[in-house]
Amino acid sequence: MARFSELRLGPLETVPVSVVAQPGVTLMSLVADALGGRSQGVHPTWRRALRSAVPEGAEAVLRPLFAREYSMVPDCLTPTAPLWETDLSVQLERLAEVPSEVLLRELEADFEGRVPRQWQGVVDRPKAFIHAYAAILGAVWEAFGPMWARAGSLLARETERVGVAVVSDALPLVLTGLGPKIRFSGQTLSVPDPHPETFERGARRVVLVPIVSGRGASVFSFDRSDAVWFGYPVPGLDTLWTAQEADPARDPLTLVVGSLRAGILRELVRPCTMGSLASALNCTPATVTYHCAQLETAGLLTRERRGQHVMARRTASGGALVNLLSG
Template sequence: MDLGKLGALHIRVLKNPGATVLSLVADALGGRFQGVPAPTRALIQAAAPSNCTALLRPLFNHPYALVPDCLAPPAAASDNSADAYVERLSDVRPDDLLTELEAEFPQHVPLAWQPVVSQPRAWARSYAHVMRSVWEAIRPTWHRHDSLFEREYERIGASTVNGTLDLALAQLGPRFQLAGNSLRIPDRRPGSYRLDENRPLTLIPVASGVGASMFSHQGDTVDWIAYPLSSLAPAGEREERTRDKDRDPLALVLGEPRAAVLRALRRPLTMGELSSLLQCSPGTTTHHCSRLEAAGLLNRNRQGQHVRIALTDRGNELVGLLV
């Protein structure tokens, strides 16, 4: 996706529970990987209606997921309630759904979509029931993440003020890649997209899994991008954080784990030393270092049997500016 000039890019971050529900359903019930933790996946599967796997097959049983716009969560800031989203699904007009399917499949609608075509109203209401069941199951958890969403708004806002927007975009999630002014969006359909020059880039963090990735587009114009909430605490980790940590400028830009990596690298360290210092597994440390290296903030060099990690000039400048 062509972002244009990053310096002129206007971003808005929206809290949209409907996007989280869709991401969780795609993973737990649709078989589309979003990195949802096993306990959360089990919770959703237990809460969902028994026949939902067959019901959802049209949406997710393709090389790529296809959710018609009339079934997707709206990105409008005034409509960020999952209750409103589910209610809207129950009232989807059959003609709207069929028109979208005809536009997507101009030659013939695939066999998997025939149950939708034959009874669009009944199918939409059953789909709404699935989404309502999942929302009711995860509603308490969603509200416990309020402070994490606030932290994400501050993180993106701080990156805009500090001129580090490229770093924030480069760390939307492991499935997104920033190269210059282009953002690679994970999708199995090849295509080029752009932003509407009259609209901001809309980002929707989702409390789903580390591999969460969704986007909505009209033709070649992207409406919104959903990505994993960067500060989402893993299972078992305390969600409450001190006020000082919440206001940490470096963590607001990079997230706490990656801010901790940069702080630890006041001097070059081996990967083993860094993992021990951070009390993280080698795999987790490697993941964060890979993302920081892609952003130009550190270098990794093999020396014999060890990989030595050091800050780049840019990394030192960022730490000096924000610490």
């Protein structure tokens, strides 16, 4: 059952609102989806591209941040502070130079002196973690940067739309249409959160951050002293994905193995469970299982049961076929 944190805004006519096209929020949404197992609705084509762009072992490095027991990114590791700094290269340079003692101090404070087990490797080698983490974020943004640039007109249009809504007392219309995961009722905004809390806005500014990642994007911070902010899918996002999709009739891999099997092979840039494949390709687990069986018979992938899950991975032949027909 989904759980939600709540932000109590107070009377909307008194709420100061800004819009910031903050690329760091988009970056964290992309990382959460492609590498952290937290779905943001990123298009499968881009999810595969981002997974291919990062260093080997990136998911293991990021595991503490997205652990199911407690999902948390320390403030010093977020490329969103200060929120008003929209040059991501500056943010990433600053992040790579975070002193070890700053990270350790934040972990100690965030977990009230009882740092969870999944963070122990970070505590033991904080500087190595910071360098690996910064390299992963840099690789993701290097791959996605052209898409962010293409989204410039969408972001400009959204900034104008919200500005008009604020001056014309139509802010409730904006807040009720912020994507499938964000709810607004009365004076309260609710966002999905595995560890829900209730926050009062007080006198803080509200900052809306349009995200260029996926239709299910939801990233937020309600505990800053200067502002509360939340990210949501920029309207018109689907037009970016549509423009990027290849024509299936001209895709050599699709012509050889079919569209769904081509999608499976491309998704398996890293081993996946049947469930994650089905989710990524928007089909049922039974359908994925059938097509994986055919690909396994052809020697293009292997399957192995691990506990309650069946893991699929490309064989050398499967990888060679994808590379040959995707040039």
